[in-house]
Amino acid sequence: MENIVEELLLPVSGMTCAGCERRIRTALERLPGVRDSAADHQTGEVRVTLDPTHSTPADVRESIEQAG
Numbered sequence: 001m002e003n004i005v006e007e008l009l010l011p012v013s014g015m016t017c018a019g020c021e022r023r024i025r026t027a028l029e030r031l032p033g034v035r036d037s038a039a040d041h042q043t044g045e046v047r048v049t050l051d052p053t054h055s056t057p058a059d060v061r062e063s064i065e066q067a068g
Contacts, residue, residue: 021039036048
């Protein structure tokens, strides 16, 4: 069976430092199905590699919002 992977590139406002990036990555690591993530406060973007059979893009957005 082939692994299903979805790449997301999400704009995130309010990231101002490396601490914000770490907080978001830590929150995303706890989400089932997230295989990789990177946050960049300078560009205001979060890149996520996701197995959509475990979590949805909406789950990713919610996790980012809860991380602050």
